Amino acid sequence: MAVVASTSQPHHTLWGDAFIRLRRNRLAIAGGIVILLIGLGAIFVPLISPYGYAKQDLDAILQGPSWGHPLGTDALGRDVLTRLFYGARISLAVGLFAQAIVLAIGLPVGAFSAWVGGRVDNIIMRLVDVMYAFPDILLIILLRAILGGTIYMMFLAIGLVAWVNVARLSRGQILSLKQQDFVTAARAMGASGHYITLRHLLPNSLGPIIVAVTFNVPRAIFAEAALSYIGIGINPPTPSWGNMIRDGYDVIFAAPYLMIFPAIAIGILMLAFTFLGDGLRDALDPRLRR
Amino acid sequence: MAPLLKVDDLATYFYTQGGVVKAVDGISYEVARGETIALMGESGCGKTISALSILRLLPASQVKIVAGQVLFDGVDLLKASKKEMRKVRGGNISMIFQEPMTSLNPVLTIGRQISEVLELHQNMKRRETVQEVIRLLNLVGIPQAERRMRDYPHHFSGGMRQRVMIAIAISCRPKLIIADEPTTAVDVTIQAQLLELLRGITRELNTSLILITHNLGIVARYAQRIYVMYAGRIVEHGPAQDVYRYPGHPYTAGLLASVPRLDEPRKTRLTPVEGQPPDPLYPPPGCPFQPRCTYGVPQCQRSKGDFVEVTSGHYSSCCLAQNGVTPWEKT
Numbered sequence: 001m002a003v004v005a006s007t008s009q010p011h012h013t014l015w016g017d018a019f020i021r022l023r024r025n026r027l028a029i030a031g032g033i034v035i036l037l038i039g040l041g042a043i044f045v046p047l048i049s050p051y052g053y054a055k056q057d058l059d060a061i062l063q064g065p066s067w068g069h070p071l072g073t074d075a076l077g078r079d080v081l082t083r084l085f086y087g088a089r090i091s092l093a094v095g096l097f098a099q100a101i102v103l104a105i106g107l108p109v110g111a112f113s114a115w116v117g118g119r120v121d122n123i124i125m126r127l128v129d130v131m132y133a134f135p136d137i138l139l140i141i142l143l144r145a146i147l148g149g150t151i152y153m154m155f156l157a158i159g160l161v162a163w164v165n166v167a168r169l170s171r172g173q174i175l176s177l178k179q180q181d182f183v184t185a186a187r188a189m190g191a192s193g194h195y196i197t198l199r200h201l202l203p204n205s206l207g208p209i210i211v212a213v214t215f216n217v218p219r220a221i222f223a224e225a226a227l228s229y230i231g232i233g234i235n236p237p238t239p240s241w242g243n244m245i246r247d248g249y250d251v252i253f254a255a256p257y258l259m260i261f262p263a264i265a266i267g268i269l270m271l272a273f274t275f276l277g278d279g280l281r282d283a284l285d286p287r288l289r290r
Numbered sequence: 291m292a293p294l295l296k297v298d299d300l301a302t303y304f305y306t307q308g309g310v311v312k313a314v315d316g317i318s319y320e321v322a323r324g325e326t327i328a329l330m331g332e333s334g335c336g337k338t339i340s341a342l343s344i345l346r347l348l349p350a351s352q353v354k355i356v357a358g359q360v361l362f363d364g365v366d367l368l369k370a371s372k373k374e375m376r377k378v379r380g381g382n383i384s385m386i387f388q389e390p391m392t393s394l395n396p397v398l399t400i401g402r403q404i405s406e407v408l409e410l411h412q413n414m415k416r417r418e419t420v421q422e423v424i425r426l427l428n429l430v431g432i433p434q435a436e437r438r439m440r441d442y443p444h445h446f447s448g449g450m451r452q453r454v455m456i457a458i459a460i461s462c463r464p465k466l467i468i469a470d471e472p473t474t475a476v477d478v479t480i481q482a483q484l485l486e487l488l489r490g491i492t493r494e495l496n497t498s499l500i501l502i503t504h505n506l507g508i509v510a511r512y513a514q515r516i517y518v519m520y521a522g523r524i525v526e527h528g529p530a531q532d533v534y535r536y537p538g539h540p541y542t543a544g545l546l547a548s549v550p551r552l553d554e555p556r557k558t559r560l561t562p563v564e565g566q567p568p569d570p571l572y573p574p575p576g577c578p579f580q581p582r583c584t585y586g587v588p589q590c591q592r593s594k595g596d597f598v599e600v601t602s603g604h605y606s607s608c609c610l611a612q613n614g615v616t617p618w619e620k621t
Contacts, residue, residue: 182394182395184347184387190407190411191376191406200398204395
C-alpha cells in the first residue's frame with residue numbers, strides 16, 4: 001500500500017497544473033508582476049504622490065525630470081508621474097471592463113451559435129463577419145457618438161466592437177468539442193443539450209478564450225489611447241495616456257518627454273499583457289494536458 | 291417472457307453527397323433479460339450505427355433511422371419523445387464506448403462524472419452521491435476510491451478509464467448495457483480483466499449486455515448468442531457454440547478460418563477472406579457477400595436474405611444453406 005501511495009501523483013487540478021506551468025515561464029511572470037505593480041500604483045497613487053492629477057503649478061511648467069518631479073511636469077505644471085498612474089487607472093479599467101463586456105457578449109453568442117448550428121449559426125456568423133470586416137476605430141467613434149461621452153460608455157463602445165473575436169473563437173472551440181467522444185458519452189448518459197453545453201463544452205473551451213481575452217486587453221488599451229488622442233476619449237482634466245500624448249504633442253519640441261513617457265507606459269503595459277498572454281497560451285495548451 | 295429488447299427491421303441510412311448509404315439495412319435481433327449477445331462483424335458493417343440507433347444518438351443530421359421498431363420493455367424507443375429518451379439513456383440503457391481515452395471529460399474529476407449520472411437519474415443531491423461514487427469505484431476495482439475520485443481523467447490509464455466508464459454505465463442499474471468494442475483500445479491482459487468485470491456485474495444485476503466486437507475470441511467466451519453482421523445486414527445468428535461449430539454462412543466460416551487456432555499444427559496457413567466489402571454506395575444485388583463468396587451460385591444474385599434454420603435456433607441467410615448444403619462445414 002505504501003508503494004502505491006508514494007508512486008501516485010500529487011493531486012493537482014487542471015488549473016493548478018496550468019499555474020505551475022505558467023510559473024516556469026519567466027517572461028509571463030515578469031509581465032504579470034509589471035501589471036500588478038502598475039495596478040497597485042494606480043490604486044494607491046493618491047496616498048503616495050504629494051500632487052493631485054489636476055493640481056497646476058504654473059511656476060514649474062515644462063520642467064524636465066528632477067527629484068521633485070521624477071518625470072517632469074507638463075505645460076500646466078502638473079506632475080507627469082502622478083498623471084501617468086492616474087492614467088493607468090483608465091487604461092487598466094478599459095482593458096478589464098471592455099473584456100468583461102466582450103466575454104459577456106461573445107461567449108454566449110458563440111456558444112449558442114455553435115450549439116444550435118444550421119441556418120441560425122450561419123446567419124449569426126455572417127453578422128459577425130460584417131462586424132469583423134468593419135474598421136474598429138470607425139465603429140467605436142460611431143458608437144461614441146450614439147452612446148455619449150462618459151467613461152462607462154467608452155468601455156461599452158470598445159466592448160461592443162471587440163466581442164466578435166471571442167464569439168468566433170468560442171464557436172470554433174465548441175464546434176470542435178461537440179465532435180468529441182465525451183460529448184456522445186454524456187448524451188448516452190441522458191444529458192440534455194444545454195446541460196452538455198454548460199457543463200461539458202464551456203469549461204473545456206475556456207483555456208483558449210482566456211488567452212484570447214488576455215491578448216485583447218492591449219488592443220483595448222490602445223484603442224482607448226487612440227480615442228483620447230484624437231479627443232473623443234477621456235475628457236480632461238482626467239488624465240489618460242492617450243490625452244497626455246495629445247497634450248504633449250502641442251509642445252513636442254520644447255518638451256518631447258511629455259509624449260515619450262506616456263508612449264513608453266502604453267508600450268510597457270501592452271507588452272506585459274502580451275507576455276502574460278503568451279505564457280497563458282503555453283500553460284493552457286490542451287496538448288500539454290497529460 | 292417477452293424479450294427485454296426487440297429490434298425489428300431497423301434501417302438507418304446515411305444521406306451523403308454521393309447518394310444513400312444503407313449503413314443498417316433492415317436488421318432484427320432480440321435480447322432476453324440477463325442475456326449477453328454479441329453483434330459481430332468487420333469495421334464499417336454497421337454494428338456501431340445499429341447500437342447508436344437504439345439510443346437515437348446518431349452522429350449527424352444526415353444519418354436517419356428510416357424504418358423499423360426498437361421495442362424496449364414493450365415501448366417503441368423510436369417513437370419516444372426527447373424527454374423520455376433522456377430518461378432511458380443512462381437510466382435503463384447505458385452505453386460503454388470504444389475509446390476510454392476520449393470518452394471522459396478532461397476538465398471534470400472522475401467523481402464528478404459519476405455523480406453527474408446519479409444526479410440526472412436518481413434525483414440525488416451532490417453530497418449524497420459521494421458514498422455511492424466510492425461504492426461504484428470499489429465495485430469496478432479502482433483502489434483508494436476516496437482519493438482517486440478527486441483525480442482527473444488524465445491521471446488514469448486507459449484500462450482504469452474504461453473501468454470508470456463501466457462504473458458510470460452501471461451506476462443507475464440499467465436493464466441493458468451496450469458495450470461498443472469496449473476492449474479494442476486496451477491491451478490484451480486488461481481486455482480479459484474488463485470483460486470478466488462486465489460479466490460479473492451483468493450476472494449480479496441480471497443486466498442484459500450487447501457486446502459489439504470484431505474479436506471472435508471475445509464472442510466465443512462471453513456471449514450466449516451471436517449475430518454476425520455483414521454490409522449492414524445480419525447474415526447469421528444463433529447460439530454462440532453452434533455458430534462456431536457449424537457456421538451456417540460462408541462469411542462466418544471465412545472469419546473463423548482466418549483466426550489462428552491452438553489445436554492445429556503451427557504450420558497451418560491462415561485463410562483470409564478474399565476481396566473487399568462492397569462499396570456501400572453501390573451494393574451488389576442479392577446477397578451482399580456474393581462477390582467475395584467462393585461458393586456462389588446464380589441463385590445468390592436474387593437472394594432476399596431470408597433466414598433458414600440450420601440447426602436448432604441457429605439461422606443463416608445463405609442460399610446454399612437454404613438448399614441444405616454447407617460445403618464449408620469443416621471447423
